[in-house]
Amino acid sequence: MIIIYHTKKGIILAGGKGTRLYPLTLVTNKHLLAVYDKPMIFYPLAVLMLAGIQDILIISTSKALPAYRRLLGDGRKYGINLFYKAQKSPDGLPQAFIIGEDFIANDSVAMILGDNIFYGNNLDKLLKKAGSRKIKSTIFAYYVNNPKNYGIVDFDQKNRVKSIEEKPDNPKSNYAVTGLYFYDNRVVDYAKKLKPSHRGELEITDLNNLYLGQEDLEVEILGSDFTWFDMGTVNNLIEASKFVKNIEQRTGTKICVLEEIAYRNNWIDKKKILNVLDKYENSPYAKFLQKVAKDKIR
Structure with missing residues (x-):
């Protein structure tokens, strides 16, 4: 598809x-x-x-x-x-x-x-x-233990959205709206x-x-x-x-x-990756990018 x-x-x-x-x-x-x-x-x-x-x-x-x-x-x-x-x-x-x-x-x-x-x-x-x-x-929901601190999504039995409430005193679910x-x-x-x-x-x-x-x-x-x-x-x-x-x-x-x-x-291509290595000097970040450029990371 x-x-x-x-x-x-x-x-x-x-x-x-x-x-x-x-x-x-x-x-x-x-x-x-x-x-x-x-x-x-x-x-x-x-x-x-x-x-x-x-x-x-x-x-x-x-x-x-x-x-x-x-x-x-x-x-x-x-x-x-x-x-x-x-x-x-x-x-x-x-x-x-x-x-x-x-x-x-x-x-x-x-x-x-x-x-x-x-x-x-x-x-x-x-x-x-x-x-x-x-x-x-499209919004993304995530199960949380402290629903009063978030915008909360409530679903019906068919998993359709019934309501969204901002930091409710009595949350109808534990599914928080994430920041995406x-x-x-x-x-x-x-x-x-x-x-x-x-x-x-x-x-x-x-x-x-x-x-x-x-x-x-x-x-x-x-x-x-x-x-x-x-x-x-x-x-x-x-x-x-x-x-x-x-x-x-x-x-x-x-x-x-x-x-x-x-x-x-x-x-970007491998050449662009290699071009930025000097910027990161001898850091673990640079060493990881070297592995990426050498196709050692799949």
Whole structure:
């Protein structure tokens, strides 16, 4: 079966002050912090690349954007096109689509939060399945023990979505909405129609409910063979780092290596991989890329 991938644009929302991580984030943007051996921003960027998306907009504070440009450049070394826009104030997740209106243009778009990690077998296939829905939206749900802290999806007996509630006092399920969303082109107009909640922000749950009301919302449940981290707290940041460390040390490989993903996607060749080795000097990251270029990693 041939699938035509419609989602061509991706957004990483990497703004905010990261106050829950103070004092770590007093002098740097949260999404530039280390998650084991890589900057946090590598992990959501890897997800969009696994989805086959090459045009990606990073939204962050005007203070942080120069650091992202120094780190990632224009994206050509990863076979992608990176763009940058400033978020003047964090007024809710749907604001990203308003800021990125010109970038999105007439395309569908995926958005991922800059502090999210997704990992699991065949993740790329699941992402491309979501991106193949031309006139739909897709969100991803994950079972959590503390549902009061998240937007929660409730299902009927046929696994269809009944409702989505933001941080409910009495959760109807334990399935949390993760920080990864695929939307068709209506998302910009829908985002503009939203009114701020009692928190003074535009709510992603309200946006998802607009799609749900049109019966155009799909939910992919990430089962126990997937791992999801929201690294908004110090404890979660540490747990995510431990997870990456355990995976990499046990397998002898690395996860979310941008050059490797680009190479597997046929966006760059071995020569481009070898060209960046000097930048990483004698680091384990560089040694891993040498193995990739020599086809020692399958």
